[in-house]
Amino acid sequence: MKVSKKVSGVEYAIRDIVSAAKDLEKQGRTIDYLNIGDPAQYGFHPPENVKQAFIDAIKKDQNYYSASEGIQELRSAIAKKENLKGFSIGADDVLVTNGVSEGLDMVMSSIVEEGDEVLLPGPYYPPYASYIRLHGGIPIEFSVDLEHSTPDIADIKSKITPKTVAICLISPNNPTGAVFEEDSLKKLIDVANENNLYIICDEIYDQIVFDKKFVGIGKVAGDSPVIILNGFSKVHLMSGWRIGYIAFNSSPQLASIREHLPKLARVRISTNHPVQYAALESLRGPQEYISEFVSELKKHRDLVVKRLNSMPGISCSNPKGAFYVFPKIENNPFKSDKEFVLNLLKSKGVLAVHGSGFGTKYGSGYFRLVFLPNMEKLNSALDKIEDFVSSYKP
Template sequence: MKVSKKVAGVEYAIRDIVLAARKVQQKGMQVDYLNIGDPVQFGFQPPDNVKQALINAINNGENYYSTSEGLLELRQEIAKKENAKGLSISADEILVTNGVSEGLDMVISSIVEEGDEVLLPGPYYPPYASYVRLHGGVPVEFAVDLDNSTPDIDDIKSKITTKTVAICLISPNNPTGVVFNEKSLRELVDIANQHNLYIICDEIYDQIVFDEKFVGIGKVAGDSPVIVLNGFSKVHLMSGWRIGYIAFNNSPKLDAIRENLPKLARVRIATSLPIQHAALESLRGPQDYISNFVSEIKQRRDLVVTRLNEMPGLSCPNPKGSFYAFPKIEDNRFGTDKEFVTKLLESKGVLTVHGSGFGEQYGSGHFRLVYLPSLEILDSAMNKIEEFVSQ
């Protein structure tokens, strides 16, 4: 039977690679899963007050469809959060989604038509390219200096064509941990304004930063056509509950998408109402658990980056945010980065993700690993990787 070419072209390396890990496990080898950035799977949990808010909502009968835009009180709190980062918006500019992925799908489907081009930071989180292709568009990677956390402005300018409709940013970045500074964000917004492009900025890791203060794009947005994507999976440790949001900047250029995109929200009905109550509590309740979480993750980052840079044939920039390392394979006698990752899995039982899964142009020759497990597990995994590259 027929399968759409659009769907056949969708890839998600982070989860696709798990199929190979299952085969290794079936042979009796223990696998260290360093592939998925889910803090909850590694022992971090939402605070008790947030869990209780979910339970209370269920017990209080909050089990019906919410409004398609999302619970008003939650949208008000989200607007406060985004305004504290620099925007100046109301609850009317917020739309609650089933995770950032659904929000990204809604935005891309609202602006991309056949042949349109979308600029993505190389390397990028795979769903960005997948959704662009799914809706008939063409993903175009631009260069990013991973050591200095800066986008290559000249490269971006050279890749803008009459078909370009948007520039996507992910800061802090997945898979590299790059965090764009205020100067870089301002330059990107200026370019978007000059060429009448949307800026789509994913800030899902906005509070998971280690060495410098995070600057949100809202601080430099002005009245530019900026759309922020964010959610509760990472910072608020609610990954399995699938809740995120779209925040539209208060820009007249966004009037048309603000009117039309919510139609997609109505078609898919709503986001889970009990989960929205939990998300509301996660914003209103104590926030000290976030700094404790980030402090623990920083220790893990320091261990992993130090160890990787001591290994022959590997080099790893220091991630400024998120919880991923993206080492470069300087001496790859195994062939491609995918073959490197596959051989590492088969011989040592360490599951990482091939860098080309995050974009062929700038991801190839790297691999991504997650440093969310305990220090003991990470140290053991680093020993295995070192044995692998030293053999």
């Protein structure tokens, strides 16, 4: 039977690689999963007041369809949060989604037509390329200096064509942990404005930064056509509850998409209603749990980077945010980074993600590790990785 050719371009290496681990588990092997950036799977959970808000909403029978754009109180709270980062928006500029992934799909389906090009930071989070391809577009990677967390502006300019419709940013970045600073964001805004392009900025890790205060794109956006993607899975530890949002900057250039994109929200009816009250509580309630979470993650980051850089044949830049490291495989004895990852899995039972799954141009030759597990588990997994890279002959 016929299958749409568009589906063939859909990939998600982070979950696709899991099947190999599950096969080993069926043989009785124990696997260290360092592949998925899900805080809740590693013991980081929403605080009790947030859980209770979810429960209370259910008990109050708030189990019906919400407004397609999301409940007004949550949209107002989200606008307030984004305004603290530099925007000047209201509840009507926010649309609540079933996670960032749905928001990304809505945005791409609203701006991408057959043959259109979208610029992505290389390496990039896989769903960006998949949704671009699904809607007939072509993802184009641009270079980022991982050591200094700076986008290559000259490279971006060289890759803009008449078919380019948008520049995507992910800051802090998945998979690299790069965090763009104010000067870089301003330059990107200028390039987008000069070429009449959308700026789509994913800031879902906005409070998970380790060395400097995070600067959101709202601080330099002015009235540029900036669309924010954000959510509650990472900072607010609500990954399995699937809630995110789109926020539109106050820009006259966004008038058309603001009119038409909400039609997609109506077609899919609404976001999970009771969880919106949990998200509201996570914004209004005590925030200490976030700083505690980030403080703990910084210890994990420091440990992992130090240990990886001490291993033969491995070099690792220092991530400025999120909870991933993206080490480079020096003198890889295997045919590819994916073969490296699969051999590490088979030999030591440690599941990482191959770097080429985040874009072949800038991701090949690397692999991604999540540093969310506790220190004991991290050290154990790192011992196995060290043993693995010390045993093969480059």
